[in-house]
Amino acid sequence: MTAADGAPADPSKAELGERLATWLEGLGLESHLATAGLPTYVRDEQGRARWTDPGTGEPLTRAQLGQLDQLLHGEGSEPEHAVPVSLVLIARHARLRTELLAGPWFSYETLAELRGASVEATRFSVHKAGNERRLLVVPSGDRSIVPAFQIDADGEPRADLAAVLEPLLAAGMDPWRAWAWLTQPAALLGGEVPERAAADPASAGLVALAAARLAERVADRG
Structure with a gap:
């Protein structure tokens, strides 16, 4: 041969x-x-x-x-x-x-359309909310996307998720991992989906506590 x-x-x-x-x-x-x-x-x-x-x-x-x-x-x-x-x-x-990408998410353009605002104003608002750890912004290729679960009917960040997102983002958690944890059944919550449980005042505190504990693990590994 x-x-x-x-x-x-x-x-x-x-x-x-x-x-x-x-x-x-x-x-x-x-x-x-x-x-x-x-x-x-x-x-x-x-x-x-x-x-x-x-x-x-x-x-x-x-x-x-x-x-x-x-x-x-x-x-x-x-x-x-x-x-x-x-x-x-x-x-x-x-x-x-x-x-995750097969589920609902917003680009700057589609979020601007929901808000009835310009793309430039929407981009500025998204970056500001991301920097303030009120919004999860996920890099995907050469663009940034906003998972839809955290957006209310007016196109604004859900207020009930602020206490959940802040510790995760402050700990430097990978955005994709944060997206997955927030939208799938979580062991720390007995199988509840964090973003859904956060909308219920009866379980919101438990979700925030679970997020804080997860953030501690992320910080320790980092």
């Missing part, structure tokens, strides 16, 4: 590259390699995995593939059965972002 340039191919390199690619595909993690800053691969016309160094754009050497193999299998007590935790987390976060 020869390489594309006529030089003898390295069977061990091809075998290892194929094994890694097939393994990652079985886990559904192949599309997250670039996000993790790891080498990536494409399959050629024959379906063979061709691995590339992200720094140089050159094909990976056998030694580099070996290093990648060790890195991906380096977690857990049984390396042969290990799952690359960092890639799993990246994949999980990507799925979560997709789910």
